[in-house]
Structures are given as C-alpha cells and as structure tokens.
Amino acid sequence: MENATEFWETGIQYINLTQSVSRKIVEKNNANFMISDEEFIGDDFFEATRWSDYRLSIPLIFNLYHGLELLLKGFLYASG
Numbered sequence: 001m002e003n004a005t006e007f008w009e010t011g012i013q014y015i016n017l018t019q020s021v022s023r024k025i026v027e028k029n030n031a032n033f034m035i036s037d038e039e040f041i042g043d044d045f046f047e048a049t050r051w052s053d054y055r056l057s058i059p060l061i062f063n064l065y066h067g068l069e070l071l072l073k074g075f076l077y078a079s080g
Contacts, residue, residue: 008070
C-alpha cells in the first residue's frame with residue numbers, strides 16, 4: 001500500500017464486512033443448534049447453522065481487529 005488512504009479504504013472494507021455479517025447473524029436468528037425427529041448429518045447441519053455466531057465469531061473478531069489495525073497503520077503512515 002502506497003499511502004494512508006489505501007490503508008483506510010481497506011480497513012473500512014474489513015469493518016463493513018464485520019458489520020454485514022453481524023447483521024446477517026441477527027437476521028437469521030442466530031441458529032446454533034437443531035432439534036428434530038430426523039438425524040442431521042454434515043451438510044444439513046452446516047446449512048442450518050450457516051449464520052450462527054458460534055460458527056462465525058472467531059473469524060468475525062479477526063476481521064474486525066484486522067480492519068482496526070489497517071486504520072491505525074493508515075494514521076501512522078499519514079503522520080510520518
């Protein structure tokens with residue numbers, strides 16, 4: 001990255017991703033378990049819990065921290 005603006009733009013993209021996924025988790029009612037008479041195997045369970053915070057919290061936090069890191073690097077770069 002050649003200037004502070006590029007750090008800021010990329011950092012904002014990571015933060016926007018975090019915000020969008022968080023909204024999707026809420027929209028999908030954060031299903032993280034299933035109760036049914038049928039046995040759920042592999043793909044069925046994965047699809048039913050695709051938007052679970054249990055499944056997404058660690059990558060989501062990583063993206064948030066990475067976005068913040070890029071924003072801070074932009075400020076450091078801008079200040080010399």
